[in-house]
Amino acid sequence: MRAASARFLCAATDLQKDLGEMVKKDKVVVFMKGTPGQPMCGFSNAVAQILRMHGVDHYASYNVLEDQELREGVKVFSNWPTIPQVYFNGEFVGGCDILLQMHQNGDLVEELKKLGIRSALLDAEKESK
Amino acid sequence: MLPSVSRCARHITVSLSVTRPLAHFRPHMDPDPKRPIERTIRTKLTDKFKPDHLEVHNESYMHAVPPGSETHFRVLVVSSQFVGLPLIQRHRLVNEVLKEELSSCVHALAIQAKDPKQWGMDPTLGKSPPCLGGSKGDRTVEEKLKAGRD
Numbered sequence: 227m228r229a230a231s232a233r234f235l236c237a238a239t240d241l242q243k244d245l246g247e248m249v250k251k252d253k254v255v256v257f258m259k260g261t262p263g264q265p266m267c268g269f270s271n272a273v274a275q276i277l278r279m280h281g282v283d284h285y286a287s288y289n290v291l292e293d294q295e296l297r298e299g300v301k302v303f304s305n306w307p308t309i310p311q312v313y314f315n316g317e318f319v320g321g322c323d324i325l326l327q328m329h330q331n332g333d334l335v336e337e338l339k340k341l342g343i344r345s346a347l348l349d350a351e352k353e354s355k
Numbered sequence: 356m357l358p359s360v361s362r363c364a365r366h367i368t369v370s371l372s373v374t375r376p377l378a379h380f381r382p383h384m385d386p387d388p389k390r391p392i393e394r395t396i397r398t399k400l401t402d403k404f405k406p407d408h409l410e411v412h413n414e415s416y417m418h419a420v421p422p423g424s425e426t427h428f429r430v431l432v433v434s435s436q437f438v439g440l441p442l443i444q445r446h447r448l449v450n451e452v453l454k455e456e457l458s459s460c461v462h463a464l465a466i467q468a469k470d471p472k473q474w475g476m477d478p479t480l481g482k483s484p485p486c487l488g489g490s491k492g493d494r495t496v497e498e499k500l501k502a503g504r505d
Contacts (some may be wrong), residue, residue, distance in 0.1 A: 261490045268484035269463065298493070307450055307457040308464060323466050324442050324479070 254285035281346025460503035
């Protein structure tokens with residue numbers, strides 16, 4: 227029993243370490259239910275749609291429904307109790323509510339700019355002028 | 356919202372920016388004894404934030420869970436304690452207050468955390484996106500339902 231607990235703790239610790247690398251490997255990282263092409267949750271879908279609207283098509287996404295350890299581990303790692311979770315440049319941004327508010331108040335365009343990503347909405351605005 | 360963003364927002368099928376007008380009837384302010392989780396959430400948020408305005412909505416009926424469930428909530432907290440705090444800090448404070456519920460029976464929590472000035476400028480409640488059925492057959496949600504019943 228003790229050996230099993232120790233193995234479990236090792237696996238959990240390894241995951242925390244892996245998550246530390248996963249969130250830094252790509253500029254935009256999303257932990258979600260389902261995939262960007264087939265979200266399995268309305269809130270995850272909202273995140274995928276917002277990113278798509280801004281022209282952010284290439285980002286790392288991890289489907290927590292396929293991996294229960296990841297699902298629980300990312301909540302510990304981020305100290306955030308719900309999915310979806312969004313990271314920009316290794317920094318935790320928030321969930322669906324925060325991303326939506328950033329999208330609505332214009333902050334998301336600015337944050338993407340800091341990542342070196344030009345929001346597609348700026349081009350749409352340019353075309354309309 | 357930027358006019359260009361507003362124009363783009365209309366093109367998507369899921370409305371991300373729909374809000375509903377401030378409800379003048381306030382059933383959400385009257386605790387339902389049959390809804391212990393909702394009552395607890397309301398009490399905890401009131402005690403911590405001393406809110407100018409508080410709404411606690413059980414949105415479980417919008418999701419693939421049995422009727423009467425208390426698994427999915429939307430909360431709107433208007434408090435002067437949020438002044439000067441970035442969104443993420445506000446949300447973390449709310450998460451912390453509801454830590455116990457989030458680790459047991461509450462599966463989803465949509466949060467709007469405004470300071471009184473922001474609320475005065477835009478007194479609207481956000482609207483949750485339509486469910487895509489992710490809770491159905493989800494073992495984690497089943498465990499949360501069980502925790503709520505126990």
